Amino acid sequence: MFGEVPEGYALVDMPSWAWGGKPQGLFADAGVRCIATDDPGRWLVQTNERYRRQRPDLVQHRELAGPGARRPDFSYLSSRPHFAAHESSAWALEELAAREERVSRTGNPVHAFEAMRLRLLLAEPAALAGQAEHEFTELLQVPLQDQPETKVFADAGAHVFERSASLVWRQKLPLILCQIWQDPLLQVGDIAHVGAAQARNELTFQSAHALADGVYLMDAYIGPLLAALSPSVWAFNVPRMFGSLMFSLGQPVAGGSSGAEEMLHHIGVPGRDSAMPVARLTPTASATASRWWADALNSMFAVTSDFSVFTDAAGVYLPRRHMTTILTVEQLFRRTTSALISERDTNARRVLMFTALDTVERLTTVQLENLTDFEHARAALEAISESLSQEAAEVLVPGAARAVQALEAVQDGFFLRRSLGTVDVELQVGTGVQSMTPRRAAALYLKALRDATHGHGARRGNSEDRTDALLAQHDGVLPHDLGLLAYLYLLEILVRPDRLREVLRAGCRRPRQSREGNIDPDRGR
Incomplete structure (x- = not known):
């Protein structure tokens, strides 16, 4: 048996049949250093960044072009790995042709951006760099309607949000272990049914797959960033297999209209009852905010993908706790994005806010009645503002500030x-x-x-x-922007990764009670 587990390490139980009989290969792909213990099937593991005492390399931002870039670097896209075959179906290509025809017919800029995204989404890997450069050049040339010499998106930028393959495996590994926990055949090393599923081209390890798939394309995790200035839009993304290709517009544009844009809008629900001015950004604010967001995600994932955080008092890894944390964090990001873009539906935004605040309570241990306290929210806003540069704050702070103002109201x-x-x-x-x-x-x-x-x-x-x-x-009147409280506290979590680590670690060290009041029998091995 292994003695006392050092700080930053975890004892992980891994079946000997994993990764073709070489579990150390799976750990290596996850960016984890492993040491076999005297206990068969048990490994002492530590993330590479903690072992080397260096900054994690899980999420990266790169500015390909824009006011902050020395020179355009779209060729970088050609070097990006694709972890799955890129497929463009005949149906998708037909849809693209239909969208492009609509643009030529309507001249609607919304339709033009949709066609642009589809072209980049469907571009073959070898053609992506050239297509992205072409689309960016076209974006820079869009003229102001009454002043053709003035370019609307002169400060536009092109960016890449890239996640490492290690992060994907760190997120997947606890889900695999949880599936093994529920599969009696896998528990005894019988993997014939897994091989049969692979032969049928089926996904073999599917535990909570659709609840934790946002890390693959990074769409779930950059959603709140893209929607930060809602109801204005300042950027849009194109999901690719390496992460997301993002285009910032340089200046926000109105994200919606007061009239009906589709038939569902004729079903009346209360939404925003006053116009919101469109903000102005300094030329490099978009790149600065994007870089900060990527760095914050990198620090957050360094916590949520660290196996040592999810250990009991003896240092034994608890994959179930790790799985539920991964699902909880992604849930918070997705629901915050939905709350941010629910401009037409105050009721939907409010419900999303409450369920997101329940999630915040789980990740911070701050009770809801404190999260809805004006002074507590104001202190959170001040902490966020102090951690951001002035340029990053231009994009990231306004929505959070409106939430605090709404709470006071x-x-x-x-x-x-x-x-x-x-x-x-x-x-x-x-x-x-x-x-x-x-x-x-x-x-x-x-x-x-x-x-x-x-x-x-x-x-x-x-x-x-x-x-x-x-x-x-109370008269029951609640400001529409109250629903942005979820965004405020998501930002606070991002600026305090060390606090997140403390909360998650402490939660695993406390014995979990069952509904009958008994200690959870499934902790540890």
């Missing part, structure tokens, strides 16, 4: 306080009165609305009167 909804002339909110609870500041009342009011996901009315007797009193004293 929730306090104004306690109309009865104004009518009665009281400083605090005076809740009639039972036979007495509970007095609280508007700030505290607003935080509890939002918590009550989150709990109302299952229906209004508290089920616990000690909170029912207070919840009903809060509902009765």
Whole structure:
């Protein structure tokens, strides 16, 4: 048996049949250093970056062209590996032709960008560099309608968000181990059914596959970045097998219109009720924000892909905890993106915000009533702003700032306080009165609305009167931008990777209770 596990290491149980009978090959592909222990099937592992005490190399940003680039470097795209065969079906090519015909017919810039994305999406690997350079050159030449000599996207840029193959394997390995945990044949080394599935060209290890596939194309993880200035759009991406090719426009453009753009828009739901001005960016703000985002993702993945974070007190790796963390993090990114782009539907944005805040609570251990507290949110915004350069903040901070302003405005909804002339909110609870500041009342009011996901009315007797009193004293008007609170706290997680490491590590060291109150029997081996 191995003795005390050193800091930064984990004891990982891996079947001897894995990776063709050479599990060390799988660890190597995951960017993990492994040492066999005296215990058969158990390995002592440590990520390469921790072993070498160097910066992780899991996510990289590269500016191919733009105001911050010395010279265009689209040839870089030709060197990027493709981890799967690139396929362009006949149907996809027909769709592209139809989109290009529509552009020539309508002249609609939205249609033009759609056709541009499709051309880059379908381009063969050998042709991608040339196609990207051509599209970028065309983008730079788009004229202002009334002033042809003025170019709308003169400060446009081309960028690559690239994830390493090691990151893919680090995300996949815990899911593989969890599938083995549930497959009695794999547990005893019978892999015949796996080989049969491979012969049928089926995906063999599918545990939670569709809940954790955002890392392949990086679309899930750059979604909040692309939507950061919503309802304006400042960039768009093209998913490729190495990550994402992104084009920044240099200046944001309106992301939607007040009128109906498709038939579903004729079904009336409340959305934003006032116009939002389109921001102005300095020429290199897009590249600076993109580079910061990639660096932040790199630091975050260094935590969430570190096997030593997901170990019990004895240093034994817990793949189930690792799996659920991977799914939780991706869920937060995807739902935050959906909240950011839900400009036409306030109800959808609010529901997405609440479910995202539940996820934030899991990743930070900060309770919801604190996440909805104005002073707590303002402190988070200040910490975010202090960690960003002025140029990066031009893209990343406005949405978070609007969320904090909206949270402060929730306090104004306690109309009865104004009518009665009281400083605090005076809740009639039972036979007495509970007095609280508007700030505290607003935080509890939002918590009550989150709990109302299952229906209004508290089920616990000690909170029912207070919840009903809060509902009765507030006018129910909530700013549309309140739904951006999810984005605020996602940014805070990104600027504090060390705090994320502490929370995740502490969560694995605490015994997990079953519903019956017993210690979880599945910890460890």
